[in-house]
Structures are given as structure tokens and as C-alpha cells.
Amino acid sequence: MMLAELLPDSVSYLDIPIKLLFAIIAVLIPAGTTVYLYLFKMVSFMQSRLGPMEAGPYGSLQLLAELGKNLQKEDIFPLRADRSVFALAPYVVLMSTFLLAVVIPFGPDAQFTNINVGVYLALAVSSVSVVGILMAGWASASKYSLLGGLRAAGQLIAYELPLILAVVGVVIQAGTLNLQGIIQAQATGEIFGWGGLGNPYLLTQFVGFFIFMVAVQAELTQVPFDMPIAESELVSGYMTEYSGFRFLMFFIGEFATANIFAFLASVLFLGGWSVPPFVTDLFGIAWDSNWMNVAGPLVMLTKMLLLTFVIYWVRFTYPRFREDQLQKFAWKFLIPLSLVNIAITGVLKVVF
Numbered sequence: 001m002m003l004a005e006l007l008p009d010s011v012s013y014l015d016i017p018i019k020l021l022f023a024i025i026a027v028l029i030p031a032g033t034t035v036y037l038y039l040f041k042m043v044s045f046m047q048s049r050l051g052p053m054e055a056g057p058y059g060s061l062q063l064l065a066e067l068g069k070n071l072q073k074e075d076i077f078p079l080r081a082d083r084s085v086f087a088l089a090p091y092v093v094l095m096s097t098f099l100l101a102v103v104i105p106f107g108p109d110a111q112f113t114n115i116n117v118g119v120y121l122a123l124a125v126s127s128v129s130v131v132g133i134l135m136a137g138w139a140s141a142s143k144y145s146l147l148g149g150l151r152a153a154g155q156l157i158a159y160e161l162p163l164i165l166a167v168v169g170v171v172i173q174a175g176t177l178n179l180q181g182i183i184q185a186q187a188t189g190e191i192f193g194w195g196g197l198g199n200p201y202l203l204t205q206f207v208g209f210f211i212f213m214v215a216v217q218a219e220l221t222q223v224p225f226d227m228p229i230a231e232s233e234l235v236s237g238y239m240t241e242y243s244g245f246r247f248l249m250f251f252i253g254e255f256a257t258a259n260i261f262a263f264l265a266s267v268l269f270l271g272g273w274s275v276p277p278f279v280t281d282l283f284g285i286a287w288d289s290n291w292m293n294v295a296g297p298l299v300m301l302t303k304m305l306l307l308t309f310v311i312y313w314v315r316f317t318y319p320r321f322r323e324d325q326l327q328k329f330a331w332k333f334l335i336p337l338s339l340v341n342i343a344i345t346g347v348l349k350v351v352f
Helices: 015-046 062-072 083-102 118-126 129-139 143-174 179-187 206-219 244-269 277-283 291-315 323-351
Strands: none
Touching: 015 062, 015 083, 015 244, 015 291, 062 244, 083 118, 083 129, 083 244, 118 143, 118 179, 118 244, 129 143, 129 244, 143 179, 143 206, 143 244, 143 323, 179 244, 206 244, 206 291, 206 323, 244 291
16 A cells, blocks of 8 residues: 555645654753753752853753753663663653644644544553653663653553543533644633633643643652652662663653643643634734734743743642652542543533
């Protein structure tokens, strides 16, 4: 069977490399921005430091210096490692991030793919990273890596449930699994009969937003949920035996996934690429016009930066949970709370 027969009529051979290029830009550029802005500078200022200052003006090229350093390091395989599985693990983790970026809408037409079950696909592919982490932990032939991989699997399974249940309330309120439909429902909605702000679900689904952001923090294995890579116990967990480019891929995957989850949260709870209707009315621009294909990505970037600020703020503020506290928080607090949120949302949806 020819490749052309497998592709939709609307897809040309030129579309694929162009979309791949934009996917790389959408994942890597925001990741580099947040690493410099928050990891290098914001945290330094919080701790009364300057952060990196030598590479480039005000340390702006430090990330490129780190990239060059890791690319020059030797790619080491442990003696007893399963070489093929060990080598593939970082690619599986990074693949999950790119698959998640595919469904994120950045404008009315600025989207890699628009499917009716976009929420379902996003939540499904977000859990693929668990496979890569388990592969890394098992294939490293190290007790620290194995324990880190097992901890990560248990943690991610526990927090996948509240992550999904938090989104159910949004789906009930919007009445669709399509991410563009969810943005439209927020942009054209009303609050007590007034549509000047639309109806961002942050206002009506604030409980779901809280659960979603906590679950994202755990999915990213960020403090206070960093037991899988706890340096004081497991050195670096499932990444202990990695070096050079493969370690760099884990590093990129961690921060790029934080950005993609922030993009997804902005779509689900902050109206995505849309702006409040009073702004579009002020400038005489339709909320779904072609202009929003230009302004939409900038709006999404702004909202993403606000949400990732919260992620990193929490990361460098709170102490680490014990493993039992971490599991109890998911199973005894977040999951029951999310079920209550779903029930209340369903009742209000029927009544109003």
C-alpha cells in the first residue's frame, strides 16, 4: 500500500516536515525560556543569588553552554545494563511530551490536529512517560534506578486518577471532549448573564483546577512529589546511570512536559488562546478571526508562563513528602475531592 493512500486527502508531503518543525519549536523554545527565566533566575533571586552570569549577557546563554557540555560527555552504558532498553527509555519519555503537544490548540486554526476526543487523547498519551521511566529504572541494572522507577510508577499511577477526574468536571460543563470546543464554551459563556469576561472555568471549576495542578506537580515528579529522584536517598533515581545526551533528554523532557501541561491547563481552565470578549469588542476583532492565529500563541505563552511560575514556586518552597504521605494525599484526599466535584458539577449542569 502506498503512503499516499494512508494519508488524508488534505495532508501533503510538505505538511508533515512543517508540522514537525513547529512541534519542535512549540516544545523546545518554551522549555528553554522557562528554564532560564525560572530555574536560573527566579529561584536565584528567591535565594538572594544572581544565578548564572558568565555565559552571555546576564547569563542568557547558560542554557546553550549546558547543552554543549552534555553533548560532549561520553555516552556511558552500565556493564550489566540492557543496552537497547536503556538507550530507548529517554526517547519514550520525550515522545510522550511531543504527542501531548500535538493536540494543544494555539489559535482558531493554529493546531497540529483537531479531533473530537482531544481531551481523551491528551490524557492518554500523558501516561506514556511512565513506560519510559520504568524502562530506564529496570534497564540500568542499578538498585537506585530500579527503586526510583518503581516509586515513579506507583506515584504516577496514583496521581493519574485525580488528574483525569479533575478534567471530567470541565468536560461536563463544556459538553464536549474537543479542546477547541472547550475554549469556545469559555469564550462565549456568561457569568450571571454578563459575558464581558466569558466564562473561564477557573471560576466555576476552581476545585478541579487545584486538583489538576497538584496532580501535574506529581506527574512531573517535582517537589514536594520528588520521591522517585530523591537525591538524599536514590542519588537521582531512574536517571542515576544516564550521562551525556540521554541525560539531557530526560532533563528536556521534564521541563518541556511542565510547559505542555501548563498549556493544557490554560486551555481547560483559562480559556486557552482566547481573550475576554470585552477586549475583542474593544478592538472590533472576532474572537475566532484569523488575527487570533497570530495573537493566540502569544496569549497561550503568557498563560503558560503564569502557570509554570506556580509550578516552580511550589517546587522551591515546600519540603518533600514521605512516600506514605504522598500516596495518602492522592487516594484519601484528591480522589474523593475530585469525585465530589464531579457530582456537584453534574447536578448544577442538570439544574441550570
